Amino acid sequence: AAYAMAVLETNASMGRIVAAPTAGSAGVIPGVLLALQKAKGYSDEQLKRALACAAAVGYLITRNATVSGAEGGCQAEIGSAAAMAAAACVELEGGTPEQCLNAAGNALTNMMGLVCDPVAGLVEVPCQKRNASGAATALVSAQTSLAGIGNLVGFDQTVEAMYKVGRSLPFELRESALGGLAATPDACAWCESHMCGK
Incomplete structure (x- = not known):
């Protein structure tokens, strides 16, 4: 959680990140990867192979659905990650490879329906904490798959379902900053005091 949140903190302070x-x-x-490397001693070469696996899953999601919060809600962003x-x-x-796809499907399933509601249109609230939750979901999803628990719905169909759910979300819940947490009185008051210089 700390590593995941630190990346968003770096982004917020105009540091360099990888989208x-x-x-x-x-x-x-x-x-996830830095925590596993620290806890289990994986080499950089092993992390490169894991990143290649992650990239393949990301490609499949991008090719067959979306990773855009504006198009598919936060489920498409944090869920895909x-x-x-x-x-x-x-x-x-x-x-x-089958367990890799099962784990990916588990994660998407657990994030399905998550709306994109950035306060003031920024990726600090609630996105930073959702990154921590996404990392935890990834680890639990991987452990479930490694324990030999399969999925009733395969990865490809899960991606398709996520895409359909995302397209059915109202505009206000797809990165517009007009719904969800972004539309709460506290969020609006914060925007007025910080974004307008009041």
């Missing part, structure tokens, strides 16, 4: 798959979800994959990180974790742990 993986987006700037708003950029903390999930490094959050969690799916990528879950597959990478399984790859690190020596799982099979």
Whole structure:
């Protein structure tokens, strides 16, 4: 969680990050991989292989659905990042390609329906904390798959379902900053006092 949130903190302070798959979800994959490297001693070469696995999952989601919060809600951003990180974790742990896809599907399932509601249109609130949650979801999804628990619905159909859910979300819940947390009285008051110089 700390690593994942640190990436968004770096982004907010105009530091350099890698949009993986987006700037708003950029903390999930490094959050998971750096924590696993520290805890289990994985080499940089092993992390490169895991990143290649994550990239393959990200490609499939991008090709067949979306990773854009404006198009598919936060499920498309954080959900996709969690799916990528879950597959990478399984790859690190020596799982099979089928287990990698099961882990990715688990993560997408657990994030399905998550709206994109950035306060003031920025990726600080609630995105930073969602990166931490996405990292935790990725790890649990990977552990579930590595334990041999399969999925009733396959990865490809899960991606398709996520895309359909995202397209059915109202405009206000797709990165417009007009719904969800962004439209609460506290968020609006903060915007007025910080964004307008009052």
